[in-house]
Amino acid sequence: MAIYRNDDGADPNGYEEDYRRVVDRADAARMLPGSTIEIIRDPGRKGPPRHVLFDFDGTLSLIREGWPEVMVPLMVETLLATGTSESPDELRRVCNDFVTHLTGKQTIYQMIRLAEEVKKRGGAPEAPSVYKQQYLDRLSVRIAGRREGLLSGRIDAREMLVPYSLELLDDLQGRGVALYVASGTDEPFVVEEVAMLGLDRYFGPRVYGAKEDFRAFSKAQVIERILRDNRLDGESLLAFGDGYVEIRNVKEAGGTAIGVASDEAGRSGRPDPWKRDRLIGAGADVIVPDYRDFGPLLDYLWTANGE
Secondary structure, three states, X not given: OEEEOOOOOOOOOOOOOOOOOXXXXXXXXXXXXXXXXXXXXXXXXXXXXXXXXXXXXXXXXXXXXXXXXXXXXXHHHHHHOOOOOOOHHHHHHHXXXXXXXXXXXXXXXXXXXXXXXXXXXXXXXXXXXXXXXXXXXXXXHHHHHHHHHHHHOOOOHHHHEOOOHHHHHHHHHHOOOEEEEEEEEEHHHHXXXXXXXXXXXXXXXXXXXXXXXXXXXXXXXXHHHHHHXXXXXXXXXXXXXXXXXXXXXXHHOOOEEEEEOOOOOOOOOOOOHHHHHHHHHHOOOEEEOOOOOHHHHHHHHHHOOOO
16 A cells, blocks of 8 residues: 655745655555556545646657756756866766756746755856746757747647647547646746647646746646635546646645656657656556556546446
C-alpha cells in the first residue's frame, strides 16, 4: 500500500511548495491487463469525474520539449560570470539539480533560485524576471521552427502532441466533462499554443497560465476556482500532469491524479523513469507513458468508483 506523510509544507506567503515525496512506496502497484497503464491505487470516488484538468507542456504539448537544454546553459554562463572557481561541469551539475528539483513550478521559481546562487557566489544578481526573459528569448529561438511549422501547416499538430492526446480529448468531451488547462508557462503563450495545436475546441476559455505577478496564479488556485464555481467536492475532479505540482494539488483537493511519465523526445510509448518515480512520490494514482490506451484508461476510471 502507499505510505503517506501527513506534514503540511504549504508556504504561508503563497509560494508554491518545492517537491517532496509524500508517498514513500507503492507496493500494490499493478498493470491494467493488456495495457501500458500502471495502477498505483484505485480511486475511491462516489461517481465518475465531471471536471478534468490538464497540465500543458509535457502532458499535452511537445512544442517546448528540450527546454532544460536552454535553461541550464544560460544558468551556467550566469554563474561563471560571478568569477567562481567552480568548473562549467561542476556548475552544470548544480544547475541540473535545482532545475529538475523545481520542475513543475512556474519558471520564475527557477530564476529566483538562480539569483540566490549568484548572490551565494558573491555576485550581484539581476532580478529573477530579467533572467526569465533571457531564458524565454533563447527558448523562442529553439522552438521558432516548431511554432512556424504549426502555423503554416507544415507540421501536423499530432507531431507536437503527446501521442493520442486528440483521441483522449475526444473521448472525454464525448463523456460530457468540462476540460481545463493550467500551466506554469506564461498564460499568453499557453493560450497561443493551445490554439496552434487545435486544442481550443476542447478547452475554450478555460485555459490558465502564469501571471506577471507569480503569486497571482497557481494550479491550486485554479482547482479551488473550479470547485467553488461549480459547487463541487474534490471527488468530481480528475487531473493529468507530468509535474508534481498538479498531482499534489489535485490529491490535496480530494481528486484523482493521472501521472503522465511522457517520453517527450522519443515518443516511445515507454514511461520516463525519472518522471515515473517523481510522480509516484507526489501521490499519483495512475501512471501512463502517453494516451495510446486512452480507451481502457477512461473505462477504468469511469468504473473504478463501483458504478
